[in-house]
Each structure stands twice: as C-alpha cells, then as structure tokens.
Amino acid sequence: MSSHYFAFLLSFIVLLYEANASSGMGHCTTGYRTPSLYHQYCCLTANNGKKINLRENNSNKYILCPTAGLPKAFCYSLGLIKFYFCSEVLENISNAASGYYNISQSNGSIVSVYCDMEGSKCDGNGGWMRIGYINMTEPGATCPQSLYTYTYGGKTLCDKHRYSGGGCSATFFSAIGLNYTKVCGQARGYQFGTPEGINGGSPNIDGYVDGISITHGSNPRQHIWTYAVGIAANGTSSHSCPCNTGTTATTPSYVGNDYYCESGVTSSIFAPNFYPDDIMWDGQQCDYLESPCCSNSTVPWFIKTLPQSVTDDIELRICNSGGYPDEATPIDIIEIYIH
Numbered sequence: 001m002s003s004h005y006f007a008f009l010l011s012f013i014v015l016l017y018e019a020n021a022s023s024g025m026g027h028c029t030t031g032y033r034t035p036s037l038y039h040q041y042c043c044l045t046a047n048n049g050k051k052i053n054l055r056e057n058n059s060n061k062y063i064l065c066p067t068a069g070l071p072k073a074f075c076y077s078l079g080l081i082k083f084y085f086c087s088e089v090l091e092n093i094s095n096a097a098s099g100y101y102n103i104s105q106s107n108g109s110i111v112s113v114y115c116d117m118e119g120s121k122c123d124g125n126g127g128w129m130r131i132g133y134i135n136m137t138e139p140g141a142t143c144p145q146s147l148y149t150y151t152y153g154g155k156t157l158c159d160k161h162r163y164s165g166g167g168c169s170a171t172f173f174s175a176i177g178l179n180y181t182k183v184c185g186q187a188r189g190y191q192f193g194t195p196e197g198i199n200g201g202s203p204n205i206d207g208y209v210d211g212i213s214i215t216h217g218s219n220p221r222q223h224i225w226t227y228a229v230g231i232a233a234n235g236t237s238s239h240s241c242p243c244n245t246g247t248t249a250t251t252p253s254y255v256g257n258d259y260y261c262e263s264g265v266t267s268s269i270f271a272p273n274f275y276p277d278d279i280m281w282d283g284q285q286c287d288y289l290e291s292p293c294c295s296n297s298t299v300p301w302f303i304k305t306l307p308q309s310v311t312d313d314i315e316l317r318i319c320n321s322g323g324y325p326d327e328a329t330p331i332d333i334i335e336i337y338i339h
Helices: 003-023 038-040 072-077 087-092 288-294
Strands: 051-056 059-064 099-104 110-116 126-134 148-152 157-161 167-173 180-193 211-216 224-231 259-264 274-280 304-311 313-322 331-338
Touching: 059 211, 072 259, 087 099, 087 110, 126 180, 126 313, 157 180, 180 224, 224 304, 259 288, 259 304, 288 313, 313 331
Parallel strands: 224 259
Antiparallel strands: 051 059, 099 110, 110 126, 126 331, 148 157, 157 331, 167 313, 180 274, 180 304, 180 331, 211 224, 211 313
C-alpha cells in the first residue's frame, strides 16, 4: 500500500468518525446532533461522487461523497439544504408526511408552516402550504386579529364587530412573500337573523355579501371565493341563495360561480334567532328549493386557479349588509392553503 493511499484512507476514516461522532450514532444519516464536515460537503448535490481535498493544520483531509448523495430528508433536518415551498419539500422527499416544515424566505429568515402532502381536499396532489387556520372548537382557540369573539347559543364563534352596523371586519393571512397560482380552502359558519345572500356591488365595497369574502390584492381586490348565507332555504327573492331553484337572486360578474351559499332556516322568520342545527356550507340539509346548493361534491372545500402567479396576502372578511341583531354570519372553522 502506497503512503499516499494510506494517508487518504486514514483521513477518510477520521472524517467518517467525525460524521458519526456528530450524529451520536454509528450511521451518518440518523440521530444527528450537529453537522460534521462530511455532512456539510456531501449534502451539497454538486459534490455527489466527488473527492474533497481539505488542507487543515498543515495536513490533508479527504472527503469522499457518495455518488448518489446523502438523503435529502436528513440533510434538510440538519439545515444544510433549504426548501422555499411545501411542494419543493415533496419533490425532494417523496415520502414526506403532512405536518410542519421549516420554509426559507427570500430574506433569509425561516418560518415553520403546515404542509398538506396529500392534497385530498384540494386537487389530489400534495405540497399545499396552509396560511390561514381558525378552529374555534379546539381548546384555547382564539379569533385572529380584527375579528371578534362572541357566544351564540353556547358556541364560541368569530364574527365582525357586533355593533358596527353594516359592513365588514377583515383579517389577513400572510403568503410570506411566496409565489402561488392556486388557492384552496374551507369555511364553516352559522345563520343568525335574516342575512340576504349576495347583494352585488364591488368586492371593494363592504357588504356585497352576507357571509364571507375571500380575496387577494387591493385597488381593486381580486375575488377568490364567497361563502354566502341566504335568507331562507325555500326563498326565491333576491335575498335568497343564487343557487336556489326559481330564485331571482344573481351573482356579480366577479363572483360568477365561485361561491357557496346555504340557509339555516326553511322559511323567513324576521326575528333575531340563531340557527345552530343547520351548519352553513357543509353540503348537508339542503332541502326544498335549496337542494342545488349542495350539488357540488367538494363542499365545503373550494379550489381556485388564479390567472397569474401572485405573492399577495389573502384577505378574509366577514360581511353583513345590515347590523346585529338583524343579521349575522359568524364562523368557527377556516382553512386557507396556497400552491
């Protein structure tokens, strides 16, 4: 054995020892604590199959990186490779499960986000990043900024300001500056009093809907989806759901068919009543003239493909044309994903 080959082999063994020592185990791809030089160099795809020659303390060290590279899931866990979107995680870690991942932003900061790696509620493909989440049925849950917590019939719900009259209360879900072209989500709410469906106008004008408005951008807002509450399941007036059979209600051009609408009561009752037994936008109990409103099998989930890639935060507004106690459309569940 030549002296050069022996020196290389000895240096390589030393570096493997460092890799194992840093992991605290006998295998260099599991149970890590801090990355060794071996990990730092061999986690870089550009070094796959290469021999790295290091000069340190007047001696040579050699690192021989595997031709196939180190497992990306392991290198990601060490923070040695970065992912900038949930879909990128899934592309590089094929068996990645839904859960929280560290996503790098363009400014160098890192944020922990929830990634849906199945996408069964959206388009059937994984890699969706959740940017908005409200679930008031969970212990300790609170309403997001600018929405208000009220109790209706023993349920703790989020709503617009109860005594602000007609209009909207808005909250924003940050896209953390990432580009996206698709939005997916769900909402769950309730009827109080006599909300009046979709009232027309512009999405920049408060009160175009009694329900939820989901938009991106500003001046003007760009419509994504609307969740509306009609006055009654058997209604046919302009205050009923546009999907009711025989209704005179219509939707503005910017809404089109990108909406869900239900009612929590069969016939109009002009009284400040809360209707907890018929949950809004769940695709259930769509009786009488309202039955077409539940024909979409994806209810309560929506998916919207945007005409172009954007980085906008998403605005969610709870709106009513009138004020409490005439009408209200409080919510307890919201989920918003981007891709």
